Amino acid sequence: MKKVVILGAGYGGLMTAVQLQERIAGDEAELILVNKHDYHSLTTWLHEPAAGTLHHDRCRIDIRSLLRTNRTRFVKGVVEAIQPDVSAVRLADGERLEYDYLVVALGSEPETFGIQGLKEHAFSIRSINSVRMIREHIEYMFSRFRNEPHRSDYLTFVVGGAGFTGIEFVGELADRIPGLCREFDVEPSQVKIYNIEAAPTVLPGFDPELTEYAMKVLSEKGVIFRINTPIQECSPEGVVLATGEKIPSSTVVWTGGVRGSSIIEKSGFEVVRGRVKVDHYLRSPGYSNVFVIGDSSVLFDPETGRPYPPTAQIAIQQGIHTATNIKSLLEGGELQAFHPELKGTVASLGKGEAIGMVGQRKLVGSSASKLKKIIDNRYLFTLGGFKLLLQKAKL
């Protein structure tokens, strides 16, 4: 029996497993899914529990509840190294998994671009554990302020990066402030939220009319922007900007960039910013039985010559596609090339507000916000059907 090992149960890896287990017969292949936690995180939602506007349990799904145990074996473990030359994977607890086909879907890590102190002193929105800590840290800062009212840095929140995660996080955080102020007896005017972006615009690459709308909505909620302004240094005292401006802050959240999982580079794969440049079958160069999908890989659009963005949407499509391709290989068939179907993009700006592009159509306000929920719920349905939708849907 052939062995298919899938590393990572994020958007790409879990979708590969769920789709593949439906397509193979019981004696056709053994599926092994490896993940650090026994839950799948809805990573694109994590700005909400980070701000405290949604409970983190709403953003995770028990992996075993999605697996057919007679098809797929789940291994809770941390991948230590991939050994593509001998077609094996080593886990941190010493377990060794051999494979005929490997799917690497290990996601991303924060990229700090060498900015001093950022790695040590900034939080990042990347897991249930990290966002639960951000939420608790924010609350703790509010509680400390009442005991040391001269410490305005306790109530100053700096979000580095105004890409998707940064913009969505400041929107949620601004929504949370009035409730925090009531809980901790703080005047709302004492709270400051800064969003710092090195690029000349928020949401670089997005439609200018929509980014202007986003900045207007968020500014009205109290977010202070510093655009075209790189962060020069981060310390426990706050940040120093390239302009020389110092912002004293006890809470810096870095959302400015991601790179591929460091395990891939350590395992000897050739990478660009931690990502494997895959072919149009999503295979790694040199190892035709190793697929790399989602944020662990980079794929270039043959028409524009530019990489597709590292989004959940593409990771999900790559997962489905890879399941089809592996099924085909198991049957001795041909591989199909991957062509993403870009369905449009929506960025939330907090409760009831969003901006979106669907094809050439621009959406703002409550219609964009509703579309965002539909996209989120659609994923749940694809992954786990009505059962999962009932458990986790956003209403």
Added chain:
Amino acid sequence: MKKVVILGAGYGGLMTAVQLQERIAGDEAELILVNKHDYHSLTTWLHEPAAGTLHHDRCRIDIRSLLRTNRTRFVKGVVEAIQPDVSAVRLADGERLEYDYLVVALGSEPETFGIQGLKEHAFSIRSINSVRMIREHIEYMFSRFRNEPHRSDYLTFVVGGAGFTGIEFVGELADRIPGLCREFDVEPSQVKIYNIEAAPTVLPGFDPELTEYAMKVLSEKGVIFRINTPIQECSPEGVVLATGEKIPSSTVVWTGGVRGSSIIEKSGFEVVRGRVKVDHYLRSPGYSNVFVIGDSSVLFDPETGRPYPPTAQIAIQQGIHTATNIKSLLEGGELQAFHPELKGTVASLGKGEAIGMVGQRKLVGSSASKLKKIIDNRYLFTLGGFKLLLQKAKL
């Protein structure tokens, strides 16, 4: 019109104000009540919000809601100094209040007995602000542990002092742990609660049979006791005990003792451990128009020659008594000596468990726990009648 100024709206001061405003005619005297916050704190309940088992809003009462505005003027302010020689009080914002009669009811501050690092690195259970910070700190430590699982100090909680507050706090904290473990994905066995006491027993002065019962109940809940063991030093890394034992901990809560408010000593009153030794009319020596009540004063039992304990029960009785005495002075009458009526004592050990002495009768378990609630509710009724009871009662 005579001016009566009351400093502090704790158990003693607020009760003086509430009782006095009922007894005087509108043109007889002007009552001024000064307090740092615009709420009264139910200080004896604060171990509960500190542990997170009761919301802090349940433990505070809007002072203005209890005052008759045509009789009593409320001043939100911090007392900076009392000037008894000129019968005036100076507030931090510069306001000066003159008085004919003064009631000093400024409560207590933590007493650290010179133990190194305790003042700087330990929390204390003394106000809404301080307990809200303890609750948030505990949660923050749980959230950090999941990101740094080698830091067992994040899940080690040290409570210094096994008097009333210490014992009641560890009881609540032990009750809270299972919920915190669920919220933060922590194994309950990884959490440690230490209760450290220098005296040879917990609850010094309490009946030995009852203290043994308390230790048994709390040990079963997981509390680890170090009795007869002074703390030698406290640092950000934890505590060192006199035995040489080091307990790494990120959360040290000191409940080991209190002393009178430092304002009293700074104002030139003669004090013992920050407290004014008052006569049996509760007046300060040398100033017959200055009453000092509650934790700001110390009164000796003429029968035993020992001081009465600094409890809410006695502060409340002193407040009622002082209101009567001031009313009498306003009418040119005589002062009555104060004799406390010791109604018994109950210490909570967490949900549904307590120990108590009522006269010579010992109570344990649910009957003691129910008695505790009756005592708490009785105070609410005395202070604010049915209205307050309906708002804040413990059921």
